Amino acid sequence: xxxxxxxxxxxxxxxxxxxxxxxxxxxxxxxxxxxxxxxxxxxxxxxxxxxxxxxxxxxxxxxxxxxxxxxxxxxxxxxxxxxxxxxxxxxxxxxxxxxxxxxxxxxxxxxxxxxxxxxxxxxxxxxxxxxxxxxxxxxxxxxxxxxxxxxxxxxxxxxxxxxxxxxxxxxxxxxxxxxxxxxxxxxxxxxxxxxxxxxxxxxxxxxxxxxxxxxxxxx
Numbered sequence: 562x563x564x565x566x567x568x569x570x571x572x573x574x575x576x577x578x579x580x581x582x583x584x585x586x587x588x589x590x591x592x593x594x595x596x597x598x599x600x601x602x603x604x605x606x607x608x609x610x611x612x613x614x615x616x617x618x619x620x621x622x623x624x625x626x627x628x629x630x631x632x633x634x635x636x637x638x639x640x641x642x643x644x645x646x647x648x649x650x651x652x653x654x655x656x657x658x659x660x661x662x663x664x665x666x667x668x669x670x671x672x673x674x675x676x677x678x679x680x681x682x683x684x685x686x687x688x689x690x691x692x693x694x695x696x697x698x699x700x701x702x703x704x705x706x707x708x709x710x711x712x713x714x715x716x717x718x719x720x721x722x723x724x725x726x727x728x729x730x731x732x733x734x735x736x737x738x739x740x741x742x743x744x745x746x747x748x749x750x751x752x753x754x755x756x757x758x759x760x761x762x763x764x765x766x767x768x769x770x771x772x773x774x775x776x777x778x779x780x
Contacts (some may be wrong), residue, residue: 563615563638565608566596566652571722574649579615584608586646587620600647602625608638615653616645616764641742650724678766697737697764699730704773713737721748726771728755730762737762737779744771 565577577584577594586594587605587698596605602622609616618635619626627645638644644651680740697713699720711718713730719742721727726744740759741747747754748770750762764779 563566563640563653563655566643566654566723567594568652568723569648573722573723577612579608582610582658583630587650596646596649598647598649603650605646605739606644610670614638626717637753652723655685670720688733692736694732696733697762697777699768700776700778702767702774710778719769720775726772728768730777731759735761737777739768739777 563579565579567574567577575594581593584594584602585592585604585607586596587596587603588597588599588754589603592604602620604620604624606617606619606626609618615638616635617633617638619633622727624647626634627633628638628642630645638653640653640655642653644653645773647750677761690721699713699718700711701707711720713732713768715732717729719727719729719733721742721744723743726746726748727742728738728748731740738746738759739750739762741755748757748768749755751762752768752769761779762779764777766777768775768777
């Protein structure tokens, strides 16, 4: 199964799980995904689920449907594809059986949940470990959300501003791994830009992402 994350100007508006054979998108209120904007046609596009594949088809809309900047008529959606309709961006994410955390938007005044996570205290880094990976959190150090903490309770947590800079933290049996997802500029860990695909995080690591500084805390 997949899900769609609808955003405008980097702010997530809604998330929709793709569970139906057909999911319609448009300005009219009877659509499954309603985007009330004049740039969006009444019946703009339709998503069709065929087995595990999801196709998107433009319904002869006035302004067209774009995927990753290219106009399309009908196309198979791949993980992390960005559908563009007017000024709206719709990110397609495949769940792959994992439990994904909702993207945390780093913007002034944004509320950040602070759920708790039980578990044994164990770093689990630097080699294989039979013990469970301990709880961890991200603490925001700068900006309007400074001082807030987000517990990493999901398998994958995404952070940043969609369309600007997004990164992910994945919980693995050996520890937590930080990876660059999108954006021309790469995030930094302890002041060093992330050059590879991912890096293992250690408690106390300082992360800078989309102009916001955060600290990874484990244990």
